[in-house]
Amino acid sequence: MIVIMNPDASNKEVHAVVDAIESVGLKAKVMEGTEQKIVGLIGDKRNIDSSSLEALPGVDHTVAISKSYKLASREFHPQSSVVDVDGVKIGDGNIVIMAGPCAVESLDQLLEAAKIVKAGGAQFLRGGAYKPRTSPYSFQGLKGEGLKYLAEARNQTGLKVVTEVTAVEDVESISHYADMLQVGARNMQNFRLLKEVGQSKKPVLLKRGLAATLEEWLNAAEYIMKEGNNDVVLCERGIRTYETYTRNTLDMSAVAAVKHLSHLPIIVDPSHGTGKWRMVRPMAFAATAAGADGLMMEVHPDPSKALSDGQQSLTPENYMEVSDGVHKIAKFMKEAGIAITTL
Amino acid sequence: MIVIMNPDASNKEVHAVVDAIESVGLKAKVMEGTEQKIVGLIGDKRNIDSSSLEALPGVDHTVAISKSYKLASREFHPQSSVVDVDGVKIGDGNIVIMAGPCAVESLDQLLEAAKIVKAGGAQFLRGGAYKPRTSPYSFQGLKGEGLKYLAEARNQTGLKVVTEVTAVEDVESISHYADMLQVGARNMQNFRLLKEVGQSKKPVLLKRGLAATLEEWLNAAEYIMKEGNNDVVLCERGIRTYETYTRNTLDMSAVAAVKHLSHLPIIVDPSHGTGKWRMVRPMAFAATAAGADGLMMEVHPDPSKALSDGQQSLTPENYMEVSDGVHKIAKFMKEAGIAITTL
Amino acid sequence: MIVIMNPDASNKEVHAVVDAIESVGLKAKVMEGTEQKIVGLIGDKRNIDSSSLEALPGVDHTVAISKSYKLASREFHPQSSVVDVDGVKIGDGNIVIMAGPCAVESLDQLLEAAKIVKAGGAQFLRGGAYKPRTSPYSFQGLKGEGLKYLAEARNQTGLKVVTEVTAVEDVESISHYADMLQVGARNMQNFRLLKEVGQSKKPVLLKRGLAATLEEWLNAAEYIMKEGNNDVVLCERGIRTYETYTRNTLDMSAVAAVKHLSHLPIIVDPSHGTGKWRMVRPMAFAATAAGADGLMMEVHPDPSKALSDGQQSLTPENYMEVSDGVHKIAKFMKEAGIAITTL
Amino acid sequence: MIVIMNPDASNKEVHAVVDAIESVGLKAKVMEGTEQKIVGLIGDKRNIDSSSLEALPGVDHTVAISKSYKLASREFHPQSSVVDVDGVKIGDGNIVIMAGPCAVESLDQLLEAAKIVKAGGAQFLRGGAYKPRTSPYSFQGLKGEGLKYLAEARNQTGLKVVTEVTAVEDVESISHYADMLQVGARNMQNFRLLKEVGQSKKPVLLKRGLAATLEEWLNAAEYIMKEGNNDVVLCERGIRTYETYTRNTLDMSAVAAVKHLSHLPIIVDPSHGTGKWRMVRPMAFAATAAGADGLMMEVHPDPSKALSDGQQSLTPENYMEVSDGVHKIAKFMKEAGIAITTL
Incomplete structure (x- = not known):
């Protein structure tokens, strides 16, 4: 200092x-x-x-001269980390796809979504059982029931399940059903929750807070790691700026910055990052080319019937197109020797 | 819509x-x-x-045409609300002062601060026992021990105690010691916590999230009120912008906006709002003139020994000067018939 | 409305x-x-x-319901525009590269840069003769002398020249030397300048203002087009946000948004967009995959001797690597039928 | 460094x-x-x-350790500056009011406005003859004709005239009619214009750019002062943030920051700062209490007929009320010895 x-x-x-x-x-x-x-x-x-x-x-x-985080820092851990989620590796140079509906709405909806997601080559099914919503009058999720549907979808498809945890008291029950715990943007600085997931044995997907600096985000990872859980994957999902055309401003450069500052894997969520399904494809392609370790995307069997985030959910057809392109670009860049790993 | x-x-x-x-x-x-x-x-x-x-x-x-919040809206409750905290009224046209150290550090420090705070005419003692900190290596508060010191300071001075609650599981114990529960900026959209304090019987001080819109903030109040707790006081404490000279950008116009959109009282925290003790006085004066129902300010017996936020804490002398000016301005405006109540 | x-x-x-x-x-x-x-x-x-x-x-x-701009809008001009700069086409599906030093510093420096730029397959040489600088004590550019050097570099390499115009009274003289006029971020709402370049016969590169919304940016293009000049190319160069790690936050989604809202070509400047040479490569790759019509990048024979923007300038070696990757990705996506043109 | x-x-x-x-x-x-x-x-x-x-x-x-601006810095000029505009002093401890319509629309409108403005105790008439507008289809001002009306209004009322200059080539003609030249937010980094007004003999009102840092703003003042013109008054008019309820976010703390960093006077424009006439009164009161040297406010004989900014213009009645309150607060604080001058 x-x-x-x-x-x-x-x-x-x-x-x-x-x-x-x-x-x-x-x-x-x-x-x-x-x-x-x-x-x-x-x-x-x-x-x-x-x-x-x-x-x-x-x-x-x-x-300040030296960084406030240590465990999450590349300085002290030059080798890129690979997070293993029950056999699926994140950060090993292959692109991982997490897809599914914003919210779990019914068993049928979820199973239908899971089949599409699987068909597109994804490794993870996403879907919220506990939904943090701006208004108390919006759909708040199916809660425990939703968790059971997620487990059922996993049984039928073999997909890994990642779902959001919004409170300390749910960590145990959600850990029972999910393969990976998601800490959402609104809870990125819910330090009690960070400590709790840090003490669990499940890998954690840590979304960037909607106005979090890179330093705050990596410090949030540090909270988790300090408790002994090193399996942290970061997820850029757009930040709040003055621009209102997009729901958030997707900070694509965060992929490069994180690769330089930290050894943790980073994925990108172009659905929340833009808030418009139309923009998911170009941003998914861009994230792939920028060196992201994975993508999280919202897919719904019928977005116009979604209970939340319909405007940013891909139809099954769109999703297949996006997924196909992403895999082609990733494969090409790897083979051509121009894939970005570290900076 | x-x-x-x-x-x-x-x-x-x-x-x-x-x-x-x-x-x-x-x-x-x-x-x-x-x-x-x-x-x-x-x-x-x-x-x-x-x-x-x-x-x-x-x-x-x-x-969207109509507002998403109802209970917090002035449309449905044209009369300004007065929140009564064990006899101290917030929103009745008199300015209320909440002051004290950022964190409770020791019984001595707290009692010394409480006496100064009391001498300056404040009604509330503030002080954090549970501290949400960006880095896991920073001082995290005295926790339960700190609560007891706060209760002791109340006993000795008669000041009401307002302190932050950062997790659902602490609401009960903190309610036991505090007169008012503070929900901090980082937890403004911790909806589970909002519901929990909504179910408690204690008045709530709801700070604005650091990148929260007015609409999101009033929806957060709605979460609390929907659970049956109408004793909500809002606190503007600066928002995150591109400007780095100040710690946050104090959105003074939020005072006027909230008075127009909502019937809830609103106070201003110029300590966090600016991050510089030097700027607390002019911003406290400005907030008073703008019609704020109260002020929250950090005061420390010796800011250079503070375990957090020393740079924005007033010395006892500064605090007395600020407090004196605030009371004079408020009194003058009331007597001159130019005090701002609603818009 | x-x-x-x-x-x-x-x-x-x-x-x-x-x-x-x-x-x-x-x-x-x-x-x-x-x-x-x-x-x-x-x-x-x-x-x-x-x-x-x-x-x-x-x-x-x-x-507002309908858009305030018409000429720049895709609604009224569904076909994507191709801007022809003396034979070089921008927006025809091939990626165009504009590269060169931030500022023209000497004839030698410029000629050396031009040769590198040319070798990397760029079509345009960039370089500022008139430099808008935050501080009046910073290097302000070689002005008229710099223009002559640019012309000389064009003669020797065949590269087109794009350079910034910062005042109405310079439009004529700069038009004499340059193939394309750049309106910089700080002048995006210098409406008098927009009208003047609108009346010139030269194609215009319109950078996004540092806190300009997409709507304001397209309205700035409208100012130019309303004067009769339809040869406008937009350039995303990062916007101002709360994040300080990067110089600006590169809004990659602007590429997709502009392709949807407007028929004008759009290029990306990852040098100003990030402010760090290390991040230029991943962001250039990302922009290419997102469907950008071109890239603008700062290259300097020796960045550590640059009179401005050295920290974000590529060395010749880095530039060759970036350029090579960009061309490979663009070619692959076109051949694989997954290149993004419109949305 | x-x-x-x-x-x-x-x-x-x-x-x-x-x-x-x-x-x-x-x-x-x-x-x-x-x-x-x-x-x-x-x-x-x-x-x-x-x-x-x-x-x-x-x-x-x-x-960076030392500041990039020198002439504008209080470090090198500890004494607060007083700017004398043809006999009216700005920065001498009395509050100065500049009021009038957003745009000069006709001689009748302007004269009517001027009489109201004068009656409310203002020293300056404001009104735009050259209007920078986001859309090329919006009213662009009466230009030269508007300047003549302003001069006529000055003759009839004795008010000083402050009006915006948007281009280098207008500085001379506007200087002929106006007592003070306004550089608007959009031109705060139009460095050529800054140099030109720096070479004129007229005092300059320099508005803060809509996303300008304090450092950039003071550097813009430095550009003017470096040319020999020390009569610079700063005007905070709101900055761009993510909040959309207000047109801009009025950075009230800029008053305190500028008083600390610079010796130049600073005034506040609550009309542009909020974009809502209803919020002008509380923000004008707040600015007065914070120690601003003056206020700029939009007043229109009939805001619902205004050609621009009607929503933020005060009616004559509102204006009289605001003005009255401002003068009372300023007088009281001075007499009570609590007025803020420097920090």
């Missing part, structure tokens, strides 16, 4: 900063510029809160 | 939209413009999901 | 809205919902300003 | 950074942390472009 002093800070104020740093067992180094002095901290910064230094007289602001 | 068709939508496509609307018991009205047709829905829109209509061929997009 | 009345609007207020609409020769239709009335406008909305209707008592807000 | 190396940067890479710094006559100091090395630059950083250092191998990123 570096402490930047005001241009008119006195020597006494600089000394007070040095003292504060040394009082917690760190080393301080003063560097004198033409206009301003700065004080560098050496040692483990976890012993000191930058905000307390910023409260000292004469301090302008502080700048 | 209004469904806007593509300019080249066929009559058949328009009919399909009408059919979909009527199939759930709503009425549909077609309006023909020079370039586009639109279809209006009449009836209770909770029976239909706009996303499924957007999935129909020929549909460009839908536009 | 639709006018949404307050729930408690009186009949008199509704009539006043109808009168205001009819007074400018438009037709008004009232639609009565369960909670609110709305008034639809039929006819050419250019005769009325929505803001004046919103100023009427009882009006909550207005919603 | 500080250069932060990658954790695995070699000594050779560190030396290369040191060499690059010393090669332009600056001094370099290496500081070794536990995880990373950093290199500090000492001397005038204008000799080096940070981007070229970031292009060197082993460099992670750079951090």
Whole structure:
């Protein structure tokens, strides 16, 4: 960490900063510029809160130098991680597809969706049993019943099941039915939930919060990993910006950034990322070319009858087309030796 | 709700939209413009999901007309609400001050802070026992021990206690010690938590999510109220924007917007809203003039020793100055007949 | 346009809205919902300003239905446009590459860059002679001298030249040297400049403003086209968001959105879009797969000596690798019949 | 400036950074942390472009320490500036009001508005003759004719005239009619225009760009001041965020930030800042309490007939009420000794 002093800070104020740093067992180094002095901290910064230094007289602001997350960082784990979900590998250079309806609506709907999803070459069935909805009057999911349908769909198709967990008290029961626990965008900084899934034995799909920085996102992964669960897959699903044409702004560059900053696999959700089914195909192709380890897409047997997210759900026909293209691009890039793995 | 068709939508496509609307018991009205047709829905829109209509061929997009929240809306409750927290009224035209340290750090620190807070004319002591922190390595709060210190500080000063609840399983124990439950920005859309505090008997302070729209925020209040708890106070604490000089961008206009859209009281937190103690005074004055029902401010006996948020905590001297000015402005505006109550 | 009345609007207020609409020769239709009335406008909305209707008592807000731009819209021009820049076609299904240094620094630097650019299969040389810089103390470009160097580089390589125009009074002289005029992000809503380049005979590369919506961007194109110049190519170059790791957030979905909303070609600038040379390759690949008509990339013989944007400039080696991959992906997708043209 | 190396940067890479710094006559100091090395630059950083250092191998990123603007900075000019516009002082501790219609529409409309504005105690008449509009089909202003009307209104009322200049070629003619030149949000980084108004002898009102950081804004002021014109007044008018209820998000904290960072006066425009006339009063009161040096507000004799911005224009009655309250609050705070001047 570096402490930047005001241009008119006195020597006494600089000394007070040095003292504060040394009082917690760190080393301080003063560097004198033409206009301003700065004080560098050496040692483990976890012993000191930058905000307390910023409260000292004469301090302008502080700048963090080293990253706040360690376990999730590529610096400390140069090799890319592969997450194994009951035999399906994520991050091994092959593209993984997770597809299915936004919400589990009925057993029939889910089984129909699962067959389509399977036919398109996906490895995972997605579908929400517990639905976090902006309005309390919207469909909130089938809950426990939905979990049973998911398990039934897995039995019939062999697909792995990934589904969202929205509360600490559900982690155990959902773990019983699902192969992978999804932490949704709205819960990315629900730290109690992160700790709980960190203590479970299930791999976790961690969606990016809708206004989360990359640093906050990787720190959320760190919460999970710190509890002993290293099987974390990140999922970029669009961020909130001023643009209203799309539901969110899909931050495609997050794929590249995460590959550089972290060893964890990253997948992309172009359905939530755009909010328009029409835009899923080009964004799925783009994510594949950018080096994403997988895709999550919403597919519904009849989107116009969906209880949620119909506008961004692919029809079976669209889905087959998207899936086909994605596999072709991934295969070509690998064979041509131009696939992006790390940066 | 209004469904806007593509300019080249066929009559058949328009009919399909009408059919979909009527199939759930709503009425549909077609309006023909020079370039586009639109279809209006009449009836209770909770029976239909706009996303499924957007999935129909020929549909460009839908536009919501009526608000998704009802209980929190001024339309259905024209009179401003006053929330009574064990005798202290919020929203009755007098400004309420909640102050204290970011985190409860020790009994001594808290009691010292409480005395200062009390001396400045505040009615509430704030202080976090459970701290949601971006990094798992940051100080996470004293938890149960901190709650006991808060109760002790209340006993000694008579201040009401407001403290954050971050998980469903803590609601009961925190309710035992606190007079008011705070739902923090990161949990504004933790719907399970909202339901739980909705079922408690304690008044709730609902902070705005860091990238929450006004509509999402009022829907979060709706979640609480729908469970039977009408004692909700909103707290603007800054939103996330591209500007990095301030920690957040304090959306002062939210005070006016909420007064227009809702009957619930609204207070402002200039500490988190700016992230700089220096900016707390002008923003506290501004919030008072804008018609806020109260203020939440961080005060620490010695900000340079704070375990969190030192840079935005007022020293005792600063706090007294801010508090004095706020009370003077509020009193003057009331007496001069220019205080803003509703819009 | 639709006018949404307050729930408690009186009949008199509704009539006043109808009168205001009819007074400018438009037709008004009232639609009565369960909670609110709305008034639809039929006819050419250019005769009325929505803001004046919103100023009427009882009006909550207005919603635009038809698009404000016409010439740039695909609705009125379903066929994709191909822009011909002195023989080089943009938008015909082949990917076009524009590359070169951020700024023209010297004749040697430019000629060296041009040769590399040419070797990588680019059709255009980019390079700024007039540089808009945030600080008045930064290098402002070689101006007229830089234009001459660009012309010389064209003579020696046969590359087309695209360069930025930042002021009305330079349009003529720059048109003398350049094949294509670039309007930069900061000038996207410099309407006087848009009109001036609209009156020139040169094709225009219109970069997206750094916080411009798609609608504003297409309206900026409309300004140019309204003056008679239909040769407009759009360039997505990243938008401003809260994320600070990347210089901007590259809105990859803008490629798909523009292909749907407009008939104009669109290219992507991953150099400005990310601000990091390391991220140019994955984003260039992604843009290609998403269906972009071209790419603009910064290449410098020695980025560590660049007078601007060195951190996002490719070395010659990196550039060759990016260019090679882009061409391979584009070729493969075309041959496999999965290239994205329109949506 | 500080250069932060990658954790695995070699000594050779560190030396290369040191060499690059010393090669332009600056001094370099290496500081070794536990995880990373950093290199500090000492001397005038204008000799080096940070981007070229970031292009060197082993460099992670750079951090600016000293501010890029000097003339606009309070560091180098601790005393607050007072801008004198033909006898009216801005920044001397009294609040200045600029009011009038968005656009000059006719001589009658303007004269009527001017009389109201004057009656409310304003010192300035605002009104656009050249209107930058998103759509080329919207009303673009009366241009030269509008300027004459403004001059006529000044003659009849004694109000000073402030009006927008949108192009270099208009600066001279507008200077002939106006007392103060306004640079609008869309032109805040039209650097050619900034230089031109910097060379004029007229005071300049510089609005904040709609997604401009404080640093960019103050650098825009620096462009003007560097040309010799020190009479710059800043105007906060709302920034672009994800919130759509308001037209922009009024960044009230910018008042406090600018008072800290710069010696220039700052005023607030709550009309554009909110886009809703109803919210102008609370935000005008808030800005006054926050220490703004003035206010700019849109007033129209009949907002429902306005050719632009009717929804955010005050009626004469509203305006009188706002103005009255603003003056009372300002007077009270001054007399009570709690007015905010600097921070």
